[in-house]
Amino acid sequence: MANKSFLAANELDFDTLKTNFKTYLQGQEQFADYDFNGSNLSALLDVLTYNTHVNALYLNMIGSEMFLDSSVLRDSVVSHSKELNYLPVSKLSSVANVNIIVDTQSNTATDIGSSITIPKNLNISTTVGDNNYIFTTAESIVVTKPTLNTASGSFEFIANNVSIFEGDIVTEVFTANTTGSTPQRYVINNANVDTRSIEVNVQTSNTDTSNSDFTKSESLLGLTSASEVFFLQPAEDFKYEIVFGNGVTGKSIENGNIIKITYRNCNGDEPNRANVFSSATTLTNSNYPLTIVTNSRSQLGSEEETISSIKFNAPRHFATQGRAVTTSDYKSLITGQFPQFQTVSVFGGEDASPARFGKVIVVVKPSEGRNLLTDIEKGQITEFLAPRTPLSIDPLIVDAEFNKLEVTSRVKYNTSVTTQSINDIKSKVITAINTFNTNNLGNFGSTLRYSKLISAIDDADSSIISNETTIRIFRDLVPVVNSVKTITFQFENELLTNDVLYTLPSGHEGIIESTKFTYDIPAGTDQSGAFIVDDGLGGLKIVFDAAGGRQTLNNKAGTVNYTTGEVTLSNFSVTAYEGSAIRIFGRLENKDVISTKNIILEVGSDETDVTVTGISD
Secondary structure, three states: OOOOOOOOOOOOOHHHHHHHHHHHHHOOHHHOOOOOOOHHHHHHHHHHHHHHHHHHHHHHHHHHHOOOOOOOOHHHHHHHHHHOOOOOOOOEOOEEEEEEEEEOOOOOHHHOOOEEEEOOOOEEEEEEOOEEEEEEEOOOEEEEOOEEOOOOOOEEEEEEEEEEEEOEEEEEEEEOOOOOOOOOOEEOOOOOEEEEEEEEEEEOOOOOOOEEEEEEOOOOOOOOOOOOEEEEEEOOOOOEEEEEOOOOOOOOOOOOOEEEEEEEEOOOOOOOOOOOOEOOOOOOOOOOOEEEEEEEEEEOOEOOOOHHHHHHHHHHHHHHOOOOOOHHHHHHHHHHHOOOOOEEEEEEHHHOOOOOOOEEEEEEEOEOOEOOOOHHHHHHHHHHHHHHOOOOOEEEEEEOEEEEEEEEEEEEEOHHHOOOOHHHHHHHHHHHHHHHHHHHOOOEOOOEOHHHHHHHHHOOOOOEEEEEEEEEEEEEEOOOOOOOEEEEEEOOOOEOOOHHHHOOOOOOOOOEEEOOEEEOOOOOOOEEEEEEEEOOOOEEEEEEEEOOEEEEEEEEEEEEOOOOOEEEEEEEOOOEEOOOOEEEEEEEOOOOEOOOOOEEEEEOOOHHHEEEEEEEO
């Protein structure tokens, strides 16, 4: 009896498919005497199997690209994000803050007028490495009241704190053709466009030069048939597309209209760190030379958003519906608009210390290697959130605070099971601690679990038998020298309260202790070896170690709350200090270390912050 069973349809493997074909054909009466291992039939089976295998693979790839989670191709991910009303972040121009000085070369104020205009898109050049870059002004600037430069004797117009953006200014022109059967698309040809800079102007026709500027709209709310707006959406190959209204929501484009799209063609993060700028441009109606003085070097330039970032941000952006109401809304909007930020925390002002009612606190760690936001970044966040927040809510953008950890580990290892040197073992342990820090810490609200840390150290090498690891928390302070200020910060963890340590007046081991600095109180003391220590009763004092024993310079230097970990330095002033900061250490009561909404906990990055010693066994 011939085998009438159906072919198995649940395999994609080439060899399995071929075997299934062979088994099926061997069961057919008309092929009962055929040798399917012969060269002719085997070749035919190979072709049939190959065709089936390719089709199955192709259909599987198509199926995968149909869903955001499984998509691999960027164009597929971008298409899905468009359905969620999410605009992937383009390349962003690097931005610098400068003063533009216009030298009139005249010592008579009446000869130069009362104002001068620095034009929009003024060309300013710079060099980073071997590459030249063009920066431009984003708007025209009117400067009034010339200032006399006493050194040169001529009057100058000075535009202070001007933001300049990297990128060549490009204009693309389209002529609308609404008569065709296929709708016309207005796709920006350059994949390096900074979408923040896009400007659209529509001219009536070649013969009618009347024109108007269209503004970007992110929703249909409030639009009419006369609203001169455009919409921006992602297109293929890293590009973006301009879409106009349909005549009901937004003014439609008419046949023969001339669309001019102007934007910055930028280089992403390449021009970051540019520090020296110049301009060979002369202002209209004058030959006044320009001098560019840098206030802050260029930064914030970034590459286009990655596929993984789009997959993460698009669904969350859709959930916010473009408005900032809940804290998760704020976080999703900010991380979507500023993918270069490393981590963001948002909480209500009522949870701040002290409470800030009516505020939303936004805390940002900008990027790897930087701890503080620039004024430019804070302004960009505020400007971005303004139209998306309720009128009664006032976002407050603040810098992240950092509690850091000093880790000291004493490792015992078995020399009989390893040929590695003590330095090799120590290097592995340091790497394990740094990896633990990367994987578990470095974010708002992260927690160090002591048991997991010592397990990571034990697992650094098979020869390690055990380890004794201690942790101190510390805060780096960068005070302005010769400036009196009260400083308060939170360790957020309970500090050591072992009664043995509080045998007063002598015998107390410092729970709070700092690195050394120069202190000049009382006046004329100018003690370079001064440091902070607690007195065991909640007070802080400034002392120094002299030949005759420890001497006190100020016994009311501040307070410490051992239970909450709050430290206050009262009227603190120094004339100098060692290194880049004054480090305030705290001994902890508990081995697990926590952090909360506005403080990042991480292992210190200095070489001395991780100390490993080895003992052979």
